[in-house]
Amino acid sequence: MTRPKVLISDKMDPNAAKIFEERGCEVDVKPGMTPEELAAVIGEYDGLAIRSATKVTPAILDAATRLKVVGRAGIGVDNVDIPYASGKGVVVMNTPFGNSITTAEHAIALIFAVARQIPEADRRTQAGEWPKNDFMGVELTGKTLGLIGAGNIGSIVASRALGLKMKVVAYDPFLTEERAVEMGVEKADLDTLLAKADFITLHTPLTDQTRNILSRENLAKTRKGVRIVNCARGGLIDEAALKDALDSGHVAGAALDVFETEPAKDSPLFGTPGFVSTPHLGASTTEAQVNVALQVAEQMADYLVNGGVTNALNMPSLSAEEAPKLKPYMGLAEKLGSLVGQLAHGNLTKISIEREGAAAELSGKPIEGAVLAGLMKQYSDTVNMVNAPYLAKERGLDIRSVRHEKEGAYNTLVRVTVATDAGDRSVAGTLFGNENPRLVEIFGIGIEAELAGHMLYIVNEDAPGFIGRIGTLLGEHGINIGTFNLGRRDAGGEAILLLSVDQPIPDTVIKAACALQGVKLVKALAF
Numbered sequence: 284m285t286r287p288k289v290l291i292s293d294k295m296d297p298n299a300a301k302i303f304e305e306r307g308c309e310v311d312v313k314p315g316m317t318p319e320e321l322a323a324v325i326g327e328y329d330g331l332a333i334r335s336a337t338k339v340t341p342a343i344l345d346a347a348t349r350l351k352v353v354g355r356a357g358i359g360v361d362n363v364d365i366p367y368a369s370g371k372g373v374v375v376m377n378t379p380f381g382n383s384i385t386t387a388e389h390a391i392a393l394i395f396a397v398a399r400q401i402p403e404a405d406r407r408t409q410a411g412e413w414p415k416n417d418f419m420g421v422e423l424t425g426k427t428l429g430l431i432g433a434g435n436i437g438s439i440v441a442s443r444a445l446g447l448k449m450k451v452v453a454y455d456p457f458l459t460e461e462r463a464v465e466m467g468v469e470k471a472d473l474d475t476l477l478a479k480a481d482f483i484t485l486h487t488p489l490t491d492q493t494r495n496i497l498s499r500e501n502l503a504k505t506r507k508g509v510r511i512v513n514c515a516r517g518g519l520i521d522e523a524a525l526k527d528a529l530d531s532g533h534v535a536g537a538a539l540d541v542f543e544t545e546p547a548k549d550s551p552l553f554g555t556p557g558f559v560s561t562p563h564l565g566a567s568t569t570e571a572q573v574n575v576a577l578q579v580a581e582q583m584a585d586y587l588v589n590g591g592v593t594n595a596l597n598m599p600s601l602s603a604e605e606a607p608k609l610k611p612y613m614g615l616a617e618k619l620g621s622l623v624g625q626l627a628h629g630n631l632t633k634i635s636i637e638r639e640g641a642a643a644e645l646s647g648k649p650i651e652g653a654v655l656a657g658l659m660k661q662y663s664d665t666v667n668m669v670n671a672p673y674l675a676k677e678r679g680l681d682i683r684s685v686r687h688e689k690e691g692a693y694n695t696l697v698r699v700t701v702a703t704d705a706g707d708r709s710v711a712g713t714l715f716g717n718e719n720p721r722l723v724e725i726f727g728i729g730i731e732a733e734l735a736g737h738m739l740y741i742v743n744e745d746a747p748g749f750i751g752r753i754g755t756l757l758g759e760h761g762i763n764i765g766t767f768n769l770g771r772r773d774a775g776g777e778a779i780l781l782l783s784v785d786q787p788i789p790d791t792v793i794k795a796a797c798a799l800q801g802v803k804l805v806k807a808l809a810f
């Protein structure tokens with residue numbers, strides 16, 4: 284088996300490359316490439332491991348013809364075009380916890396830095412000034428810290444601030460009262476926080492809702508003398524308004540680790556009294572970089588080698604333990620999706636994916652992804668289980684997922700039903716011996732068939748002599764039959780024949796089969 288090939292395109296702890304190799308991947312380490320250089324080589328790789336410098340743009344993704352996964356050694360994924368990656372079927376993963384403590388500590392360090400003007404005092408002391416009378420700081424004890432964003436990092440910052448005897452007021456639309464009590468913080472709306480806080484620290488992602496959350500208008504609502512720290516993302520603060528507020532003295536100090544444009548080389552904030560900056564160092568500790576590098580390599584290798592999915596932002600998680608159990612179901616699901624897609628005519632408006640018995644115990648999303656991939660392959664040859672749900676949504680397909688814990692006639696069953704212009708069409712399959720996918724029902728008729736290779740599907744009247752006629756026809760055209768599967772609704776009623784053949788069936792044979800006595804429908808299928 285060829286080993287998956289991974290490119291590490293940003294500076295990353297060397298443990299990442301070691302883990303990739305130990306887990307059976309080939310790895311190249313090439314930090315510092317230009318976008319053009321990356322686009323020229325990315326077509327060779329199955330995995331791309333990045334930090335924040337590599338921008339995974341549509342142009343890169345278009346060139347990445349065999350890419351399966353992008354792994355971000357860190358939290359923020361604003362350098363990856365996730366919708367575009369999803370459309371291309373590329374899983375995007377991050378490492379949501381590996382650098383949280385480190386970043387929270389950096390926020391606390393910057394709170395101290397602005398409270399005591401440490402960087403400026405250091406600079407002037409080392410310049411030989413001994414400016415003892417120019418730096419009157421403030422204590423943190425008893426002050427109110429306004430926490431905007433109370434997720435992983437925000438909650439660690441809160442716990443450290445409480446340890447420093449600060450009061451913490453938190454604004455986060457997803458913070459519940461119970462969680463606020465558990466964290467020991469007061470839950471507030473944004474205006475209350477702005478009015479109360481002596482220090483404000485930001486810990487949200489950059490989204491349409493959080494962009495400019497500290498706008499000129501909101502900065503004007505803060506207390507005079509407030510000190511502000513941003514270790515989250517540039518773009519959360521209006522930098523021009525912050526500069527004016529520092530100049531006017533309304534804001535007594537501000538520390539930014541992140542900037543609207545990075546690298547920030549000529550910000551108007553530089554040189555402003557009370558302003559402190561670091562060059563996006565929030566995650567830069569030995570511990571955090573080892574953590575995120577190990578974690579991203581483990582996660583990516585797990586996906587590339589075993590199909591396990593952890594911390595993906597565009598796909599449900601799937602443990603390495605569950606992945607092998609799910610594997611035969613994915614095969615079954617994809618085949619059922621493909622069958623229903625090949626057989627259903629007209630406009631597909633709805634799809635229902637039911638899992639029964641043992642199948643109901645497993646994660647539904649991967650099975651749904653596989654059904655949709657099988658179905659959508661009829662319309663696109665770049666579809667896979669990552670992008671299929673997005674493509675299906677784009678087409679306006681209404682997707683319903685149902686689980687029935689109780690077993691029916693089979694101990695495990697997956698049923699796929701599509702609503703078409705001509706009515707509902709349903710197929711169902713099971714696993715024989717827990718691993719071999721078998722079709723067991725097609726449009727309400729029981730049958731037992733393996734879906735593989737080239738197949739011929741025939742609906743006919745159940746009458747004597749038909750099997751001989753179809754056998755003769757195929758024989759006359761030199762087509763060898765592999766398997767032969769029959770099912771019927773009632774004796775003498777509608778019957779189906781599903782047979783596998785060793786080669787594609789020419790149109791002339793399909794036409795000749797259609798002309799046979801008693802035949803209602805003939806369709807060539809491929810799996």
Ligand SMILES: NC(=O)c1ccc[n+]([C@@H]2O[C@H](COP(=O)([O-])OP(=O)(O)OC[C@H]3O[C@@H](n4cnc5c(N)ncnc54)[C@H](O)[C@@H]3O)[C@@H](O)[C@H]2O)c1
Pocket residue numbers: 358359360379382383386431432433434435436437454455456457458486487488489490492493514515516540541563564565566567
């Ligand atoms: N400076 C660095 O080097 C560095 C390092 C790590 C993380 N980060 C950044 O820090 C940020 C926070 O990371 P995290 O791990 O805590 O993320 P998280 O997802 O755990 O927490 C983010 C919190 O923001 C909240 N939020 C979302 N929209 C909001 C809104 N409109 N108003 C208020 N709160 C809102 C969410 O509910 C969530 O609780 C991310 O942007 C991440 O990229 C920066």
Ligand SMILES: O=C(O)CC[C@@H](O)C(=O)O
Pocket residue numbers: 334335356357358359360382563565566567
């Ligand atoms: O990789 C880095 O140094 C920054 C990481 C940080 O911004 C993150 O979002 O995890």
